[in-house]
Amino acid sequence: MTEKTENNTINLTTNERTQQEITISGNPGKPVGEDGEKMLRRMNESHYAVTGWALEHWKIRENDRILDIGCGGGATLKRMSEEVRDGHLTGVDYSATSLELSGKTNAEALQQGKMDLVEASVEKLPFADNAFDKIITVESFYFWPDPAENLKEVYRVLKEQGTFFTGGRHLPEGGSAGTGAGKHSKIPSV
Numbered sequence: 001m002t003e004k005t006e007n008n009t010i011n012l013t014t015n016e017r018t019q020q021e022i023t024i025s026g027n028p029g030k031p032v033g034e035d036g037e038k039m040l041r042r043m044n045e046s047h048y049a050v051t052g053w054a055l056e057h058w059k060i061r062e063n064d065r066i067l068d069i070g071c072g073g074g075a076t077l078k079r080m081s082e083e084v085r086d087g088h089l090t091g092v093d094y095s096a097t098s099l100e101l102s103g104k105t106n107a108e109a110l111q112q113g114k115m116d117l118v119e120a121s122v123e124k125l126p127f128a129d130n131a132f133d134k135i136i137t138v139e140s141f142y143f144w145p146d147p148a149e150n151l152k153e154v155y156r157v158l159k160e161q162g163t164f165f166t167g168g169r170h171l172p173e174g175g176s177a178g179t180g181a182g183k184h185s186k187i188p189s190v
Helices: 019-026 033-046 048-056 075-081 096-105 107-112 147-157
Strands: 002-004 010-012 065-069 088-093 115-119 132-138 158-170 178-185
Touching (some): 048 075, 075 132, 107 115, 132 147
Parallel strands (some): 088 115
């Protein structure tokens, strides 16, 4: 509950929790519980711009097979589902709370069979070699347990000539937030 003061400023009462408290309780590295869902809903909104930028620069074809690693609340999958007609989308997350919300966000695509959600970690992706044309991860790379090893797993499931995109806010030396993004193509060995 909030109260307005005489000079129109808003004071939080002791019953209101801050976004930071919800984030800490919800565990951004592996969202859990009611606070995890609240945090994921907020992330669906706050990651909208960086995801939009990525998708504008990523030529999605209607028959692409795309993997979203750390799919969270499912907003990125939903946006990509508008472009993918004959292909397939797969969201992977190791948080049951994330997958539950992603399922609600993408109920129609799941019902149509154009999307699957899988509970798994980037450490051991349960997919065949060369399974995906494109792989994306937004605002999750910094939670990966062993990035160097995990990137090998991404490479394993990415098709020859496939594209991997990672993007999000990073804290560079000096500590101020910036946006970092990378687009990487898998080039066949000669």
